[in-house]
Structures are given as C-alpha cells and as structure tokens.
Amino acid sequence: MADGAGDRMLEVVPIASGTVTVCWRPSRQARRISMRIDPASGHVIITLPRGARKADGLALLRAHSAWVAAGLSRLPPATELRHGGTVLLDGIALEIRHAPEARRGVWLEDGRLHVSGAEDFIARRVGAYLRAQAQVLLPARLRLQAEQADLRPVQVRLRDTKSRWGSCSSDGTIMLCWRLVMAPQEVQHYIIAHELAHLRHMNHGPDFWLLVDRLTPHRRQAEKWLRANGASLHRIVPA
Template sequence: MMAADGPETVAIASGQVPVCWRRSARARRISMRIDARSGHVILTLPPRARREDALALLRSHSAWVAASLARMPQAPRWHDGGEVLIDGRPHLIRHCPDARRGVWIEDDVVHVSGDAAFLVRRLSAFLREEARVRLGAALAALARQAGLRPTRLSIRDTRSRWGSCTADGAIMLCWRLVMAPPPVQHYVMAHELAHLRHMNHGPDFWMLVDRLTPHRRAAETWLRREGGALLRDMQE
C-alpha cells in the first residue's frame, strides 16, 4: 500500500476536510473511513481507480463525513499546566526546563524536563515505558491466576485496537491503555488472555472472559464513551 505524506485539504458541501490518499493493490473498490487517531478522512483506491471517482464518493457522503468528524472526541492536549491521565486519574503536567531527570512522577504531578518543544514526545515515551512495566506486571499476575501462559507481550501504538492475541499465544496491548482506569485495563487483558483458549468470540470465550474479570460491562461502556479520546494523536 502506498500513502501520501500528509493530508490534503478538500472542500465538500459541509466545509473543508483533511483527506489522506491510499493506493492498495488489494483494494477492489474505492473505500472511505475516518481515522480515529488523526481525524483525517482516509480514501483508499484500487491501483487503476481515478481520484475524481474517489472525490465524487467523498462529496456524495458529505453529511456523513461532517457528522462523523463532529462526533469525534477532542484529542488530549499536553502542555505545562495541563493534565494527563495515568490509570484513569488526572495528573498535572509541570514543565521543568532546567531539570536533568527526564520525566518523573511526584504526588500526582508529572514533571517533564528539557525543551518545551519536546514535551509531548518525552511524555509519550515515558507513558510507553510505564505501560510496559505496569501492564506487563498486571498481565503476568492475571495470567498466573488464570493458569494461562502467553508466549510474549508487546506494547504498541495501535490505531483502533486495545489489544490482540495471535494463534501462537503472543499478546499485544496498546500503550495508551495505561491512561485508562485499572478496571478497563483488567478487562482488556482478560479479553486477550481468553483468546489463548478460544480464538473466537463464541459463548465459551465470553464465559471465560466473565470468569477472569468482573469489569466487562462497565469497561465496554467506558471504552465506547471515553476510549476514542485516548486513541487520538496528542497535541500541545
């Protein structure tokens, strides 16, 4: 798949929207979706499809595009004096330009040293490491309790999925999950661990999930309402 470097601003009936173009040898028709992280409209074209036809599709769905973009949650804004969620709790962000400690937490305050231009990048890297440590320990504990043995854990930055489990037992968790409340984290980990026994979403799978965690319903509701904001690209 080939992608353009950045979004192109396209005028439609509802206003101007950012559009990213994709060419895919596997695509059989022109498709359109809204990227949950960036808020861009993604137009995917088969190799020989014309841009004009893709634009016609976009403009014929102008109302849907406008409504979808309006429903998207606001991206978190990270700046000195702002807040970042860790385990679902807001932590004050304090920029410490003269410090030499990187990023550290004291009394629900996240201190970020260095140039302000790199605050978002440094804070993101810090949270990824926190996710590796915190989520890794929690997953290991839940797996031991359940008698399940994942082959490995990877922490990634995914665009739509909070986690996944492969047929060989490898579990992936999105690092942004570290910003969610612990019951939500517990549910996502239970969901992926359950796939070690059931690589489907059948009744036996959901029965196992419910045995592993009491948080399923509340967590699913939280993820529907709040999860989208955590998947958005962070802004200063």
Template structure:
C-alpha cells in the same frame, strides 16, 4: 499524481483533511474516517482517477461532516494541562531546567527539557510505563488464571486494545495506561481467555467473567471514552 500525504479539501462549507491511498487490492474507491487523526482516508484502485474519488467525497459530504463532528477533541498536552494515568488526571508541569527526564510525584507529572519536546517526552515515558505496568499486570493475572502467554508486546494500535495469536502471543495497546486499572484488567482477561478459546462464544465469555469482575464497567467505559485515548496527542 496522488501522494500519501494529507491534503486539505473544501466540502460542505468546511475544510477537511484527506489522505490518499493507492491499493493494488482495491476493486473500487472507498472512504473511511480515521478516528485517531480526524482525517478522511480515500483508497483508490491503481487506475482510479482522483476526480472520481473527490466526487465520492463530495457526494457523501453530509456523512463525512456528521462523523467528523462525533470524533472527540484530541488531547492537548502542555504545561498546566492534564494527562490520564490509570484513569486519574495528572497535571503536567514543564521543568525546563531539570535533568531528570519525566517523573511522577503524586498527581503531577514533571517533564524536563525544551518545551518543543514536551509531547514527545511524555509519549516516550507513557509507552515505557505501559510496558512496565501492563506487563506486571498481565503476569499477575496469568499466574492467577494458570494461562501463560508465549510473549507480550505493547504497541500503538489504531483500533484494537489487545489481541491474541494462535501461538499464544498477546499484544496490548500502550494507550491502556491512560485507562482505569479496571479497564486494563478486563482487556488483559479478555486476551488471556483467548489462550483457551480462540473465538467469542459462550465458553469464552464465561471464562472472561471468571477472570475479571470489571467486564460490564470496562466495556461501557471504552465505548464512551476509548475514542479519546486513540486520538493523536497535540501540544
């Protein structure tokens, strides 16, 4: 029996966390590293054996260990720690006796309630801030560009910072709220440009460059820092 839950497996003198997946569409056993959780994902066809999947894992142990080592450390949120908002570090202050939820004063973000719920409260606050700030930013840029999406959704995605559907709906990853505003601007411009060009051809990139001056800086920042934002937060 293979469960979907994580399991610790010893390979190459270290412990790795493995998540098992059964897929009716899979034709062979496959393996990937989930950069967000730091887990190894093993996907098996319906009749594949667990032992064969473990053999694949162990035969590629050097690759697994090397790729896990490249994943940045997950952010740790705790009293006195830091969280990024618009790319700027904000000190986390736990206020157990307060009754204001979560609020920002200058470069400090205050979190009320029990310490056990600090990460959960911060996540909820940042998601709501993302809806407000990213929504306002996209609206302003779309008015300036004359490109109006049919709707905006803000979600938690594992790989994409944004997307645009054929019917004009734009999705943005809430974690962009932690990136610099220039990076946010670029991702919005990128998705708005898809309203006119549903491809990544020369005309698309020309439009992106007309909509934002931050393309080069943002692409470099996302390559260097983006993986950290995608990690699951820890206490």
C-alpha cells in the same frame, strides 16, 4: 503534501459542510476503494487499490459527505500534552508541569508529571514517558493475569492501534494498544482478560464470554468507561 508515512499523502478537500483533511493511501492488496475516519488525527483515510483514480476517491467522499461530517463531529477535541494540561496514567489525571531548569527528564511527584528541558519538547517527552510506562506495566499485568488463569500467551506486543484495544492471533501472540496505560486498571484488567480468553476461544461465542467473566469482574464497568472515554485516549497527541 506528504505526511511522512510512506506513500500516504495529505490533502485538504472541500465538502458540503466545509473542508476535511484526506489521507490518500495507495494499496496493492485492496480490492476496492474504502474510506474511514482516523480517530487519532481526524483525517479521512481513503484507500485506493491499484489502478484506482483519485477522482473516484473524491466521488466516494462527496457521496458520503454527511456521514463524514457526522463522524468528525462526534470526535472529542484533540488533547495536546502541554504545561498546565493533564494526562491520565492508570486512570488518574496528572497535571503536567514544566521544569525548564531541571535535568531529570520526566518524573512523577506529588501527583504531578514534571517535564524538564525546552517547552517545545513537552509533548514528545510526555508521550515517550507514557509509552515507556506501557512497555513496563501492560506486559507485566498481562503475564500476572495469565499465570493466575493458567493461560500461556506466546508473546506480548504493544502497538498504537486505532480501532482495537487488543487482539490475539492464532499463534498465541497478544497485542495491546499502548494507550491502555492511560485507562483505569479495571479497564486494563478487562481488556487483558478478553484477549487471554481468546487463547481458548478464537470467537465471541457464549463460552468465550463465560470465560471472560470468570477472568475479570470488571467487564461491564470497563465497557461503560471505554464507550464514554475511549475515543479521548486516541485524541491525545504525544508528538
């Protein structure tokens, strides 16, 4: 079954502990077969380089089935965005309320996130609202911190990354995961400071961490929060 992502295909595969959904990912750049667990979907992604056989990928999967089962068991449950559920914005839990007769799209009022239109579109509309908030809030907060630190990123981009909350390229472009908008502002402040520090130190050496600690007082608190809750942000299904 195709999953709509180019050449990628989804397939349910039996392993010793039950079944897993494998996403086959052909790659012209890869030099060897590799395997990882996608924390958002819970799929096992197997990358096949040119000329590799699916049978070789299945052999890798079954040889490491215990590792796969353990990794999947550690994932938090997927969170659907639905009426009566909650979603985080700046670390604050907002109840999602369906307002089918309204014509206002999605709006925040009285600590609740109200969603108009058909119930089937709640997840899509809340997801779009969160991304829109991220597009406004995260770049503005990064630019403010950069100005305060006298640092000058070239540009800011938002993506839906799976393994990193942010990155800084050698040309000064900073990338942030849009899902950070759901984390507390102290966590955002730390991640932004971390990436800004890379504008001066493209490594994680002692000077880098000294600069991070000068740019934010929230490092320890944010790292603790991300260890406890970061995976849950990736398991939110915005449709």
